[in-house]
Amino acid sequence: MTPSDRSAVAVATIATALALTLVGCTAPVEKPASSSTPGVPSESTEIPAKKPEFLPGGGAGENRDYFDYVLGKHFVEGGATDGVSVVAVLVQAGWTKDQLEITADTTPLGNATDAITVAVRLPDGCLIGQWGGEYSSSLMPVLATGTCLVGATRPIDW
Numbered sequence: 073m074t075p076s077d078r079s080a081v082a083v084a085t086i087a088t089a090l091a092l093t094l095v096g097c098t099a100p101v102e103k104p105a106s107s108s109t110p111g112v113p114s115e116s117t118e119i120p121a122k123k124p125e126f127l128p129g130g131g132a133g134e135n136r137d138y139f140d141y142v143l144g145k146h147f148v149e150g151g152a153t154d155g156v157s158v159v160a161v162l163v164q165a166g167w168t169k170d171q172l173e174i175t176a177d178t179t180p181l182g183n184a185t186d187a188i189t190v191a192v193r194l195p196d197g198c199l200i201g202q203w204g205g206e207y208s209s210s211l212m213p214v215l216a217t218g219t220c221l222v223g224a225t226r227p228i229d230w
Contacts, residue, residue, distance in 0.1 A: 116206040119144035126166045132197035132211050138165070139192060139199040144207040153177065153203055155226050158190050167192050169228045173221045191220035 117140055124137040142165040143158070151157065155177040162172055173191040178184060187204030198220035201209045214220060 117144060117209045119148060119207065128166060132192070132194045132199050135192075135194070136199055136209070136211055139201065140207075140209050143190070143201045144209070147203040147207045153184075153188050155188065155190075155228075156230060158188060159228055159230075162190065162192065172228055173219060173225045174228065175221065176224070176226050189221060193220050 120137050120141045123141055126138045127134050142161060146158075146161045147153065151161065155174045159169065159172055159174060163169060171193050173193065175187075175189045176185060177188050187202060189200065189202045191201075192199040193214060195214075198212045198214055199209065200212055200220060201207065212220065215222070219225075
């Protein structure tokens with residue numbers, strides 16, 4: 073073995089030892105807890121026990137409890153989760169179809185989706201509700217596009 077070969081072997085040995093040492097010193101990476109339904113918040117929204125008053129001229133913040141009561145109660149009590157049924161519940165509660173946005177309730181293959189999101193667009197903000205095994209809601213500003221939900225939504229044309 074030539075001196076050059078010995079140097080190469082020594083460098084390779086040191087590099088391997090260093091790499092193994094560094095690997096042994098790193099802490100294991102903890103995997104974040106996964107939700108049973110992707111995209112669904114892990115915390116559910118509390119549904120008011122008594123029916124709040126609907127304020128037709130009120131803003132998103134003023135009507136959030138009513139929204140949560142109507143929509144959350146519907147979902148928690150086993151109400152249908154298809155778009156037509158969800159829109160019907162909100163229209164019956166006092167909102168109009170032109171205020172509503174909803175995500176698709178079926179996949180491109182025709183299967184039911186794991187979650188559905190619906191929004192009520194009001195002048196001062198959006199009430200957004202989601203069902204995917206648990207009910208959750210949020211109060212968000214209207215987007216620059218004039219809509220509440222990002223991405224493709226289902227036309228409410230029935």
